Amino acid sequence: xKRKLRKLETSILFIIRFALNFLLFFVFYGMYAxxxxxxxxxxxxxxxxxxxxxxxxxxxxxxxxxxxxxxxKSRPIVHSLxxxxxxxxxxxxxxxxxxxxxxxxxxSFVVEQPFLLIPILAIQYIIIWIFxxxxxxxxxxxxxxxxxxxITSSQRSxxxxxxxxxxxxxxxxxxxxxxxxxxELKKYITTHDTIFIYxxxxxxxxxxxxxCYQNMKNVYFNPDMHDVVEKNSHHILLDxxxxxxxxxxxxxxxxxxxxxxxxxxxxxxxxxxxxxxLLISAILIKIEDKGSIIFKQNRATRNGKIFSVYKLRTxxxxxxxxxxxxxxxxVTKVGRVLRKYRIDELPQFFNVxxxxxxxxxxxxxxxANIFNYTSMLPAFEYRLRVKAGITGHAQIAGKYNTSPRxxxxxxxxxxxxxxxxxxxxxxxxxxxxLLKRDSTxxxxxxxxxxxxxxxxxxxxxxxxxxxxxxxxxx
Numbered sequence: 001x002k003r004k005l006r007k008l009e010t011s012i013l014f015i016i017r018f019a020l021n022f023l024l025f026f027v028f029y030g031m032y033a034x035x036x037x038x039x040x041x042x043x044x045x046x047x048x049x050x051x052x053x054x055x056x057x058x059x060x061x062x063x064x065x066x067x068x069x070x071x072x073k074s075r076p077i078v079h080s081l082x083x084x085x086x087x088x089x090x091x092x093x094x095x096x097x098x099x100x101x102x103x104x105x106x107x108s109f110v111v112e113q114p115f116l117l118i119p120i121l122a123i124q125y126i127i128i129w130i131f132x133x134x135x136x137x138x139x140x141x142x143x144x145x146x147x148x149x150x151i152t153s154s155q156r157s158x159x160x161x162x163x164x165x166x167x168x169x170x171x172x173x174x175x176x177x178x179x180x181x182x183x184e185l186k187k188y189i190t191t192h193d194t195i196f197i198y199x200x201x202x203x204x205x206x207x208x209x210x211x212c213y214q215n216m217k218n219v220y221f222n223p224d225m226h227d228v229v230e231k232n233s234h235h236i237l238l239d240x241x242x243x244x245x246x247x248x249x250x251x252x253x254x255x256x257x258x259x260x261x262x263x264x265x266x267x268x269x270x271x272x273x274x275x276x277x278l279l280i281s282a283i284l285i286k287i288e289d290k291g292s293i294i295f296k297q298n299r300a301t302r303n304g305k306i307f308s309v310y311k312l313r314t315x316x317x318x319x320x321x322x323x324x325x326x327x328x329x330x331v332t333k334v335g336r337v338l339r340k341y342r343i344d345e346l347p348q349f350f351n352v353x354x355x356x357x358x359x360x361x362x363x364x365x366x367x368a369n370i371f372n373y374t375s376m377l378p379a380f381e382y383r384l385r386v387k388a389g390i391t392g393h394a395q396i397a398g399k400y401n402t403s404p405r406x407x408x409x410x411x412x413x414x415x416x417x418x419x420x421x422x423x424x425x426x427x428x429x430x431x432x433x434l435l436k437r438d439s440t441x442x443x444x445x446x447x448x449x450x451x452x453x454x455x456x457x458x459x460x461x462x463x464x465x466x467x468x469x470x471x472x473x474x
Contacts, residue, residue, distance in 0.1 A: 005142050017067050020081075020131045025053055027123050028089055031116060032096065045099040052095040053088060060084035063425045064432070069135035070143065070171070077132040078125075079435045085124045087428070089117055136170075145173035146218065149192040151180050151208060157199035160403060161222075165196060180204050190215055197221035223409050225379050232416040250385045251418060258420060259358060266359050266427070267349040274346050281312055281343055284334045291317045294347060299364035301388040304381075307356040309364055310347035314338050321366075341434060348390045360423045361389025362411040373404045380404065383411045386418075391430045 033039035064080040233244035314335025394410035
């Protein structure tokens with residue numbers, strides 16, 4: 001039975017996705033149609049409203065992610081689809097209100113029953129929750145976790161990759177861990193479904209990937225600087241010679257001009273909307289310890305220019321300043337709330353208005369961190385090719401304690417792939433950060449999850465489970 005269902009996976013997923021999207025549309029359209037007779041008839045209003053919902057829904061599905069059960073956890077799917085539904089409903093309601101502004105309905109613009117959105121969104125959330133959790137449960141009843149082999153180079157690298165994989169226990173079952181020097185590596189690959197390659201030199205990684213491709217194995221590997229350049233290259237022909245060309249010139253003058261206009265408009269709107277929140281936060285900070293409200297610190301932006309970044313103060317004033325760690329005693333009670341919901345970052349919109357920062361861009365690191373990271377990762381200085389930003393690819397996809405190397409790759413991908421559409425996507429995706437429980441997860445001391453890892457050694461699934469059980473007991 002399971003084998004037959006696996007063969008029909010594409011068709012089943014299509015039917016489920018269609019049913020989900022139809023139900024979400026039906027809830028919105030049906031409830032508004034009860035008080036808008038035009039929506040029950042073939043009319044310009046119904047056609048425009050339906051078209052708007054479909055187009056906007058498709059756009060936000062591209063921004064937040066689709067109904068990809070089996071690939072993502074249920075909670076992120078719920079968050080993504082619900083945020084997409086919120087914006088889809090709002091924009092469709094706006095269009096419906098515009099269409100109803102005429103001699104037969106509303107002589108002046110009026111938002112059609114805005115409070116009706118509350119029960120609509122509540123019902124849509126329930127539908128999304130059922131489809132996300134139910135869909136993943138059904139998927140993993142049909143599919144067993146993939147047998148995985150991890151190939152890496154050191155204990156530190158193993159700790160990094162294992163942390164990510166173990167969050168997807170239903171998708172992946174770690175059977176074996178091997179060093180990339182292991183002479184039996186090809187034998188291990190042939191007996192596993194999925195291969196994870198992490199922190200392996202490019203030459204050896206390329207050989208492993210080619211062997212995986214020959215044997216039709218799923219393969220995942222962490223990108224390096226080489227991959228960022230290659231990913232953003234374009235295929236060109238020199239006569240009959242195929243080449244990949246990469247043009248690393250940074251943002252053009254026109255792109256910088258558009259981005260600056262975009263920054264000013266968004267910053268003004270954001271400061272107006274969040275001004276009550278800023279005022280309340282300032283009062284609470286002052287009440288708690290009578291200290292200063294704004295915290296200033298030197299950071300680096302485009303071309304290494306030094307500027308003072310503005311943040312709401314979240315730490316005591318009489319402490320040494322360095323990156324926050326887990327359960328940091330320097331953070332105040334008010335500060336914990338401000339940091340959790342990123343409210344402390346709001347004053348940086350003033351930095352944007354001054355021209356020191358952009359709304360979207362790489363995070364402005366502390367000067368000491370830049371020096372330390374650059375000494376370990378020389379490519380880290382490439383982040384300074386654009387202005388630092390309040391939000392960005394690394395801030396959204398990563399966490400506060402994401403490794404400098406992984407943050408660097410995300411920032412370089414943003415710089416190389418820059419477009420106005422990418423900025424818009426990242427701005428909307430910023431709302432997801434507020435829903436992620438671990439987005440502000442702080443640094444903690446390095447913990448050795450597994451036994452010392454050495455060359456020519458493969459660690460079996462039994463040893464893995466034994467070490468994990470010990471960790472839980474501790």
